[in-house]
Structures are given as C-alpha cells and as structure tokens.
C-alpha cells in the first residue's frame with residue numbers, strides 16, 4: 001500500500017471467547033464431542049425464553065407497523081421514559097429520557113464510548129477484564145489497556161490502592177471502568193467498594209463507566225447496588241442491556257445512561273459526541289426497544305428472573321464445591337452474572353504438562369498452538385483436545401497477568417453441569433501431576 005492503512009490499535013483487537021471456537025471446531029471434526037463453555041449466550045446454551053415473552057415480541061413485531069421503522073436516534077421516547085422512571089424511583093442519580101441513548105447491543109455502546117474519547121485520554125479497567133472493554137480501549141489509544149487489579153485473595157474485589165497507584169503513574173487516565181456484576185469473576189461489589197471508586201474519581205477529576213448489563217442477575221443473598229446509588233456529582237455512564245436478562249442477545253439492544261452531564265462541560269461535550277456519532281448511524285434497532293417496557297413491566301418478569309437466579313446460585317455452589325477441592329486451584333463462588341473464574345495457584349503450572357488427547361489428530365491440532373502459548377492457554381488447549389471441554393483462558397481471553405480460565409453457569413441441566421465440572425476437576429489433577 002502507498003500509505004500505512006493499518007489502524008495503530010489493530011493488534012489490540014482480540015476476542016478469545018470466540019477465537020477458541022476455531023480450534024474447538026477442528027477438534028470436533030475429529031469426532032470429539034465438544035462441551036461449549038466459552039461464550040455467555042444463554043440461548044445458545046439451551047435457556048428457553050418464556051412463552052409469554054415470545055408472545056409479547058410476536059404481537060409487537062407482527063401487529064405494530066411502527067416496529068418496522070427507524071426509531072429516534074436516542075431511542076423510542078416511551079422506552080426511555082420507562083427506563084428513567086424505573087431508575088429514578090430507586091433513588092440516587094436522577095435522569096430524564098434525554099440522558100439515555102440506545103445502541104445495537106452493549107458491544108456497540110462499548111466501542112462507541114472508547115472510539116469517541118480523545119485519543120490521549122485513557123480509561124483504566126479491571127484485570128481480569130471483559131475483553132470487549134479492554135480491547136476497544138486499547139485500540140482507541142493504540143497502546144495496551146491500563147488496568148487495576150481485582151484481588152483473588154479478597155473475593156475479586158478491586159484493589160483500590162492499585163487504582164490510586166495507576167492513576168498517579170498515568171496522568172492520561174481520565175476515567176475508571178468497573179464491570180458490576182463482573183465478567184469473568186461473577187463477583188458483585190458492595191456499595192462501599194463502588195463508593196470508594198467514585199471517591200477516587202472525584203479526587204482526581206475523572207469520570208466513571210459502570211457496565212451493569214448483569215445488574216438483575218444476582219443471587220446468593222446479595223443485592224446489586226448500581227453506580228447511580230453512590231455517584232453523587234461525579235460524571236458517569238452506566239451501561240445496561242437485555243442480552244443476558246431476557247435473554248435476547250440477538251436483539252442487539254443495550255443503552256447508556258449519562259449522569260451529571262451538567263457538572264462538567266468536557267464530559268457533556270464527550271457525551272454529545274457519542275450521541276452525534278449514533279445520529280450518523282441513524283438509530284439503534286427499534287423492535288426490542290418497543291418490547292422492553294412490556295416485558296420488564298410485566299408482573300411475570302421479576303419472578304422469572306428470581307427462578308433463573310436461584311438456578312445460577314445452585315450451580316455456583318456446586319462448581320465451587322467441586323473445584324475448590326482440587327489442590328492448586330483458587331475459586332470463589334459467583335454471586336452475579338453467570339461466570340466463575342478458576343485460578344491456578346502460583347507455580348503449579350509448568351512447561352511440558354499435558355493430557356492425553358482423545359485421538360491422535362486432536363493432539364496434532366493443538367500441538368503447534370501449545371508451543372508458543374501461555375501456561376493457562378496450554379491447559380485450555382489440552383482440555384479441549386483431551387476432554388472436548390471448551391473454556392476460555394484468563395491471560396489472553398481476559399487481558400490478565402493471572403493464569404486460569406473462565407467457566408459459565410449456563411448449562412441448564414444440573415446433572416450435565418456437575419458432570420462437566422467433575423471432568424474439569426479430574427483433568428486439572430491429571431494435568432498438574434503430569435510433569
């Protein structure tokens with residue numbers, strides 16, 4: 001090419017959660033049956049969307065001609081009125097429909113939020129991280145994502161001292177990201193932790209982004225506190241969506257709530273840029289916006305979520321009891337979202353550890369990949385080739401310096417779920433003893 005056409009952040013765009021599928025599919029072709037536990041799609045994992053939700057969607061899609069049209073750039077007014085009303089009655093930050101902007105899923109929101117941030121402004125995020133955030137932020141800056149530690153010895157809570165330290169070392173940090181409930185750890189932060197992050201933001205004149213896509217998926221006795229409950233006067237953005245809750249990831253529907261735009265002119269200008277960018281795209285998908293208040297406002301909605309949450313809690317406890325019995329692993333129960341992070345203790349992973357592959361070809365598929373892979377990725381490839389279980393390594397999948405992997409709590413059949421966990425536990429023991 002006459003000029004360099006490659007984006008400076010091109011190498012930062014890594015989404016291991018889907019990339020690992022290529023390897024899994026090749027192994028599947030050799031006759032190994034794969035348990036796909038890499039992706040957070042409840043529908044793909046067999047979750048049946050309730051009939052009453054389908055009936056609302058069908059009636060709205062088939063019966064209402066307006067569902068086929070564009071919507072206003074920010075989103076349908078009636079839906080934004082519903083969301084702002086629900087937000088305001090919870091207390092905390094008060095918003096109007098004007099403070100809400102719809103996107104084609106939070107993936108779209110996430111890339112837009114970082115794309116339109118000044119190139120030199122950085123947002124610090126958690127480690128381990130949900131990679132759509134960390135990759136998009138890194139790509140925007142053309143440089144690796146700056147992170148703060150989630151502490152596995154303290155329930156995966158953010159290490160506030162590390163947040164402060166990083167902010168002091170990197171004067172370009174302009175915002176703090178938290179994902180709560182968290183992907184990949186399944187942890188739900190206390191209100192006090194969120195308040196401490198807000199205080200750090202206030203002290204350093206930063207804004208906050210809180211990804212709350214799992215805010216209604218909490219269990220085990222915890223209640224989720226939103227950023228809005230403690231944000232005070234600090235400028236912030238909360239991100240929410242229906243992909244996980246309904247669950248309807250194929251709808252591509254999520255939204256941003258802007259808090260305290262009136263408190264900071266630069267933040268207000270930044271928020272306006274995001275709205276203007278969406279205007280260039282015209283609008284987000286209309287049908288799911290029309291459906292949203294009808295589903296969330298239905299008397300059956302919260303009892304339905306309560307039943308799902310009870311099932312996640314049962315699986316969280318089962319996974320914890322099976323995996324915490326394995327020497328060399330650190331696991332915490334999940335209290336939100338539908339993931340758990342399984343961490344290898346320092347020093348237990350070594351070069352040359354292996355599991356016997358299910359067949360010779362499966363072994364030859366992963367062999368060249370293992371040569372240059374991180375220790376946790378080596379385990380993940382071995383697990384795939386040997387047991388046909390597809391999970392995501394922590395290091396490359398979640399932008400982390402920790403060694404481990406993420407599992408999901410999505411398998412609807414508890415017996416099959418436990419069986420997979422027992423097989424993982426046995427594979428870990430065999431792997432760690434192999435060299």
Ligand SMILES: Cc1ncc(COP(=O)(O)O)c(C=O)c1O
Nearest residue numbers: 040105106107130183241243254
């Ligand atoms: C924390 C988090 N944020 C955002 C998303 C993206 O969701 P969406 O389907 O709305 O693009 C996901 C998807 O897994 C997620 O885990």
